[in-house]
Amino acid sequence: MEVAELLRELGGVATRSALLAVVGRRAVDHALAVGVVEAVARGRYALPELGEAVAAAHRLTGALCLTSAALHHGWAVKTVPDHPHVAVPRNRKVPTEHRRGVHVHYLDDPPGTIALDKTATLIHCLRRLPFDEALAIADSAMRSGDEVSLRQAAATARGPGSRQVRSVASLARAEAANPFESVLRSIALGVDGLHVEPQLLITSTRPWCRPDLVDRDLRIAVEADSFEWHGDRAALARDARRYNLLVADGWLVLRFAWEHVMHDAEHVRAVLQAVVHQRAQGPFGPSPAA
Template sequence: MDVLTVIERSGGLATRAELILATSRADVDRALARGSLTRIGQGRYALPGVDLAAATAHRLNGHLSLTSAALHHGWEVKAVPPLPHVVFPRKRNVPRLGRREVVVHRADLGPDDIAGIATSRELTLLQCLRSLPDDEALAIADSALRHGEISTLRRVLASVRGAGSAKVRRIGAQADARAANPFESVMRAICLQVPGLSVTPQLVVSSDYVWACPDLVDRERRIVIECDSWQWHGDRRGFLKDVRRYSLLAADGWTVLRFTWDDVMLRPAWVRSVLCRAIGVDPRTELPAVGPIAA
């Protein structure tokens, strides 16, 4: 897998160690030399468009918002938007050329709503939970928690009012810092739409014959769900280790379901139908699940 594909599938941001594990040190260095990667901190990289979004917002005298603001704050997302989301005051004129470069949003922001070139962490999280599809919103909420923003999320949930507040509270309650990446978050968002399925990220499963920490586990139904990619195996040794682990789990009476990035991200309805069949429910039914915030 090439470096750009790896960082895209990691949510637009990745560490040097993650990129080297999935590709090679030489590949990462070549991508940096070509300008295909941007260094945004010590050992931390982003797609060039992430930095370009901030420069574009600054040039147009606006502020990054929604997914673009989340990336600016260092939170991984389901997919990097093709155009940056930029918010402008309601009465400010945005040049026609500028409107072609960004997705325009309108809001009159106060001083506390802004953090540098982007909306504040609290407002960004609130707007993402309120406005984005469930899977995108959950991926950002999980990422925010992974990066230590549990107090930010709690303030959002305590203060949210008005239209969409129920959705904000629901997704905020489902957020879990244990999700390793947006791939797992989107998989869990699909699971949450399956009646009777209750999964926990990175739950340890152990017996006399196997020790494992799968991506998602429904302990009551003895179901293990793995978000499978050669990228996450890292190498042949990691691949062999995972295959043996799946066999041991199956021998111990667990149902092991494995889904690829392409299916989870591009064929979520198919993934949901497979999950429904696995637990014997009608795939036409829906039941959003709500769980506790996990720091």
């Protein structure tokens, strides 16, 4: 798997250790040397589009917003934008030639800095983006230690969309490792009768394990599976052992591919709903220790 492709699947920004775990040191160092990825902070890497977005904001004398601002703050997104999102004052007239290659947004009072600040970015994203994209950014903000900004966004959001801001903020979890897991959880949260928690520790198997999503009452474990991230022989053996132990312990294990989660949410939702209906038909013994 190419480094840029992996970085895109990880949400556009990632730590060096996350990249090394999949593609190895030589590939990462080569990608840096040829400019396929860029170092944006110590041990953190991003796609070159991040630098291009900053240049676009400067060109329009505007501020990065939505997913472009999220990436600027080091938060992963479900989909890296095809063009930078730049906010300008509502009364500004932007010539057609300056709009090319940029998504222009109008705000009453955009800041004079290169991007909306963290709280404003979260309000903007959680208000305007679809639920799954908003949750991916909120989860990433939690992972990055920006819980205070997220709570401020929930407390200060007003007007249309503020209910979604508060809802997404309340659901954000640092345990979600990447947008893949966040988007899977966003689908699961919309399934009637399914109540999942991310990375819940299951202690009724030996060794203990932490599936990506767990419904402890229905004994359903849901995994966000990627061949690229778990595709070597050792990972295959480890995963097979873990899944078999869970099934033997009375768990139903579901595994969804990245392509299904990111591009076929209806399929994932239908499978989850069918399984919930099936599991709700009868008892499954005592709840697992967790």
